[in-house]
Amino acid sequence: MKRVLIVEDQADIRKLIRMTLEFEDYEIHEASDGASGLRMARHLKPDLMLLDVMMPGELDGLQVCHHVKSDAETQHIRVVLLTARGQARDREVGREAGADEYLVKPFSPLQLIETIERLLVVS
Amino acid sequence: MHTSMTELLENLKPGLLWVGADGVVRYANRSGSRRTGLGAGRRVADPELARAVITAAMGQVERQMTLAAGGAAQPGVECRVIPGLEGDDAFVFVGNGDEPDAGLGMDTLMQAIRGDLRDPLRAARAALELARQTDPDHGDELVFDALLDRVDGLLQVADKLVDLATLWDGQSLLADDRVELWSLLQQVWCEVEPLALGRQVRVRFTTDVDGRELAALYGSARWIRRVFVECLQGAVRMAPRGSEIEVEHLQDGPRASIVLRNCPLFADGGRGADAVARKLCRHVLALHGGRLREELDGRSRHLVIELPTGAPHRSDESQLAIAQAQHYARDLAQLVNRARRTGRAAPADAV
Numbered sequence A: 001m002k003r004v005l006i007v008e009d010q011a012d013i014r015k016l017i018r019m020t021l022e023f024e025d026y027e028i029h030e031a032s033d034g035a036s037g038l039r040m041a042r043h044l045k046p047d048l049m050l051l052d053v054m055m056p057g058e059l060d061g062l063q064v065c066h067h068v069k070s071d072a073e074t075q076h077i078r079v080v081l082l083t084a085r086g087q088a089r090d091r092e093v094g095r096e097a098g099a100d101e102y103l104v105k106p107f108s109p110l111q112l113i114e115t116i117e118r119l120l121v122v123s
Numbered sequence B: 001m002h003t004s005m006t007e008l009l010e011n012l013k014p015g016l017l018w019v020g021a022d023g024v025v026r027y028a029n030r031s032g033s034r035r036t037g038l039g040a041g042r043r044v045a046d047p048e049l050a051r052a053v054i055t056a057a058m059g060q061v062e063r064q065m066t067l068a069a070g071g072a073a074q075p076g077v078e079c080r081v082i083p084g085l086e087g088d089d090a091f092v093f094v095g096n097g098d099e100p101d102a103g104l105g106m107d108t109l110m111q112a113i114r115g116d117l118r119d120p121l122r123a124a125r126a127a128l129e130l131a132r133q134t135d136p137d138h139g140d141e142l143v144f145d146a147l148l149d150r151v152d153g154l155l156q157v158a159d160k161l162v163d164l165a166t167l168w169d170g171q172s173l174l175a176d177d178r179v180e181l182w183s184l185l186q187q188v189w190c191e192v193e194p195l196a197l198g199r200q201v202r203v204r205f206t207t208d209v210d211g212r213e214l215a216a217l218y219g220s221a222r223w224i225r226r227v228f229v230e231c232l233q234g235a236v237r238m239a240p241r242g243s244e245i246e247v248e249h250l251q252d253g254p255r256a257s258i259v260l261r262n263c264p265l266f267a268d269g270g271r272g273a274d275a276v277a278r279k280l281c282r283h284v285l286a287l288h289g290g291r292l293r294e295e296l297d298g299r300s301r302h303l304v305i306e307l308p309t310g311a312p313h314r315s316d317e318s319q320l321a322i323a324q325a326q327h328y329a330r331d332l333a334q335l336v337n338r339a340r341r342t343g344r345a346a347p348a349d350a351v
Helices: A011-021 A034-044 A061-069 A088-096 A109-122 B003-010 B030-036 B047-059 B100-133 B140-168 B181-198 B221-238 B273-287 B317-341
Strands: A002-007 A026-031 A048-052 A078-083 A101-104 B015-020 B025-028 B063-067 B077-083 B089-094 B177-180 B202-207 B216-219 B244-252 B255-261 B291-297 B300-308
Touching: A002 A011, A002 A034, A011 A026, A011 A109, A011 B317, A026 A034, A034 A048, A034 A061, A048 A061, A048 A109, A061 A078, A061 A088, A078 A088, A078 A109, A088 A101, A101 A109, A109 B317, B015 B030, B015 B047, B025 B030, B030 B089, B047 B063, B047 B077, B047 B089, B100 B140, B100 B273, B140 B273, B177 B181, B177 B221, B181 B202, B181 B221, B181 B244, B181 B255, B216 B221, B221 B244, B221 B255, B221 B273, B221 B300, B273 B291, B273 B300
Parallel strands: A002 A026, A002 A048, A048 A078, A078 A101, B202 B244
Antiparallel strands: B015 B025, B015 B089, B063 B077, B077 B089, B177 B216, B244 B255, B255 B300, B291 B300
8 A cells, every 4th residue: 555645734735635545545644744744754754745835834845855855765755745836936946846746726636646646656 | 295205105004184284185095085085185074073183283182083974874984183294284094993003003104204204304404504504615515415315314214114104005925935044145145245345344144054954934035035135234334344243044943033143233223214124124024923133142232033934824724725625525526436436435524
């Protein structure tokens, strides 16, 4: 069973993502801020992370993504950035941080599942 | 009226009327006109408001009152009438009671206009009189240099007041730019460096971690940049010629601090442009959940800019969650069908 880590500070959106993923066979883990998300990524080594960009605290999604992708132990983890910011420049910054995909909130749950499937098949 | 002043007054959320003691409106901003139906050149018809204007203009007494509405079904409009600038006029702030910060903002604005614009303007006028009386062969240049300095100072104050008024509008701070504070500091330094070179002041930037590792902040890059410019420029202007300023960037959990060491800027609240700059900085930082404070360390005085890092809480977050839930509801049938096709049961809380 593939392991997915959701890192999202908004509890309501985290729950909606979990409910979407529960239609599939995933082992789901959750974190509510960047620092604990990064700790869990290093510990759990999930196959994929759904990572909110704008989170309160010391690490935002872009920094977490950068850390994950620049560490040999975690760089295999597929990262999907989730954000309300959909400008071309935002996408470019996401790519620079090493993200594999970029979904703009509010996103279609079907699109989310298809994106995850595609990324996990490739990996 | 000067264009800066017009812009300043039009940007204010509460309605504003500038009325002469004769009851004739000299100026009304959009909001003031809309709420009272009065415009420049028209005479105040409401007898109670007319009396309040005379009392404020002649007696320099402030008054709070309710302006009767046109229709019986409409509630009255809360007004505050305060003395104007010249002794034969008054300002009427219309309907600011429903905006808690606006009243405070008005007081700050009026204080700044009176203390930081009107009084220096009078001093400049006195200097001009002196220049007229002076023998053209003696001292004219010095007097005019002094006048130019004063005018420049007033223009700076006016510019900052316009910015302060824009801030009260509130909308300009809804931006959620990703701001890397360390990088922004370096950009601001490029802007301030010529001033520092001119004054032979060195500025040393330090941080205890790699600048790229410092937390980012989400807010208005434009206004945070403005805070940095005001603080760095002020610090450089205030520093003794040939001295060094240390600017330290500290990360303490979810808060970032920019410390300007040995910097007494804003120590006494400041005057003129400095006083408005201080208000501007405090307001921008407060709206980002941060603050501007002084730190005393023995005989040294440090200026500290504190900001929370990461994304601030926003009232539109729940809107986003609702929109996401709507997307989920829209896709639910397809998600269930998909699960059936692959032989999986839909999760218990999905329907």
